[in-house]
Amino acid sequence: MARAPRPSPVPTLLRLLSSNPSLSAAAAAHAALLKSSSLSSAVPVAATALLTAYANAGLPGAASRLFDEMPARDAVAWNALLACLVRHARAGAAAAAAFRGMAASGLPPTPATLCTMLKACAASRAARPGRQLHARGVVSCHADADVIVATALVDLYMSCGLVEDAMRVFVLTRCPKDAALHNAVLSGCVENGWFSHAFSMLRQRTELNGISLTSALTACAATANLAYGMQVHCKALRGEFDSDTILCNALIDMYAKCGRATAARIVFDRMATRNVVSWSSMIDAYSCHGHGVDALDLFKLMEKAAPMVLPNAITFLVVLSACGHSGLVDEAQSMLHLMKSKYGIDPQPEHYACLIDMLGRTWDLYCSLTASRNKSSSAIFVAMLNTCRANMDAARGKTVAVRMLEVDPRNPGIHVLISNFHAAMRQWSESNESRRIIVDTGLRKEAASSHVCFG
Structure with missing residues (x-):
């Protein structure tokens, strides 16, 4: 009795690769496919699937080596290689060489080929190679009749700031235009500051999704168009997009830019899920309207939400x-x-710039208040000297100290504060000099009192 032929393992392995794009799965499948001689087949289905699995597992080198070993390559295999190179930031010489190799092998570019290469050009803002691909696509595969290629072309031209070219592609596209193409044009207009065109497109569309609504809110925030922003908010509520975290973040930003911090907080409080952008945007809304205490209170609430959401460098910048x-x-x-101490985030120059700017404005305020020699100068002098000591600002602290001595040189509390300031600056001789003056002049500081009173 003859044995029944064993079923081919290839279909099972292909399903495994598509459902589990991990290194271990790819390695196991590779071994099994080698054993079954499937990789040497003239039909490169199994090899292409394995190549894609290596790409998904983050191993472009292994994918490229496998491609070089394939005895036969069709357009799908070439497209898989191109997608791998572009995905892993090898979109320059390597992707261009692969594209030329595909043409040299006698295979014309397919719509998938053009989309991959246009994506690479958009990422590097390479307008000239993108135009060449556009021309080649029109000749070889009628790019103006493929909505996916048209969307990739719009993305390319918008990324390069060529809005008119993108609009021309949109108008001349002969196939039915889908939501992705409309969103590409809309978001591109917003990113390039063509807000009037963006609003015009929005008025022409009856069906809006979360992406288009988010782009609309970005345009409203940039132009402080509260009236239209509220209309977009209503459309989001009617379409039940108000549970979309990205859209809600855009709503917070829109209301903040339009001067409605309270409305932004209402949106924030009603959010089902908040990410770090949500918290940072709401803190920034308070910051822009001078509600520093509210911003700090919200940051403390954010800390209580940890570890679900942790502040990042931008969060601290807005705080x-x-x-x-x-x-x-x-x-x-x-x-x-x-x-730095709790979250391990190293302050960047922009963080220090905020503090420096704050101290600079504090110094300007001090100068304007003390110029009038008013009776409130006592508290101003003490606060300013303490600030200079905390920030190790020896030069400005010395200026404040000289001014304090000019106002009331016989106040012992002044000399004690100045002595402590110089000690903090490690200016030991100046610190000892302030103490010596107290002894030599017979000044006496009141016990258990740090109150400084100027005449």
């Missing part, structure tokens, strides 16, 4: 900005320390 707009110097210093 520092909020402190700066409200003159919260001590709180800003605490935030700068917290971001």
Whole structure:
């Protein structure tokens, strides 16, 4: 009795590769396909699937080597290689060489080929090679009749700032235009500042999805168009897109840019899911309107939401900005320390710039108040000297100290504060000199009192 032929393992392996794009799965499938001689087949279905699996597992080198070993390559195999090279940031010489190799093998580019290469050109903002691909696509596969290629062309031209060319592609596309193509044009107009065109497209469309609504809100925020932004909000509610986190983040930004921090907070409080952008956007909304205390309170709530959501460098930047707009110097210093000590985020130049700008405005305020020699100068001098000490600003601290001595040189509390300031600056001789003056002049500081009173 003859044995029944064993079923081919290829279909099972292909299903495994498509459902589990991991290194272990790819390696196991590779071994099994080699054993079954499937990789040497003239029909490169199995080899192409394995190539894609290596690409999905983050191994473009293994994918390229496998492609070089394939005895036969069809357009699908070439497209899989191109997609792998572009996906893993090898979209320059390697992708161009593969594209030329495909042409040299006698295979014309397919719509999938053009989309992949146009994506590479868009990522590198390479307009000239993109135009060449456009011309080749019109000749070889009627690119103006393929909505996916048209969308890729619009993305390319919008990425390169060539809005008129993108609009021309949109108008001349002969096939039915889908939502993806409309969204590509809409988002491209918004990114390039063509807001009037964006609003015109929105008025022409009756069906809007989450992507188009988000683009509309971005345009409303950029132009401070509250009336239209509220209409978009209503459309989002009617379409039940209000549970979309990205769209809600855009709503928060729109209301903040239009001067409605309270409305932004209502959207924030009603969000089903918040990410770090949600928290940072709401804190920034408070910052832009001078509500520094509210921004800090919200940041404390964000800390309680950890570890679900953790602040990042941008979060701390908007918190520092909020402190700066409200003159919260001590709180800003605490935030700068917290971001490194608790969250392991190294402050960048822009974080220090916020604090420096804040201290600079504090100094300008000090100068304007003390110029009038008013009776409130006591608290101003003490606060300013303490700020200079906390920030190790020896030059400005010395200026404040000289001014304090000019106002009331016989106040012992002044000399103690100045001595402590110089000690913090490690200026030991100046610190000892302030103490010596107290002894030599017979000044006496009141016990258990740090109150400084100027005449």
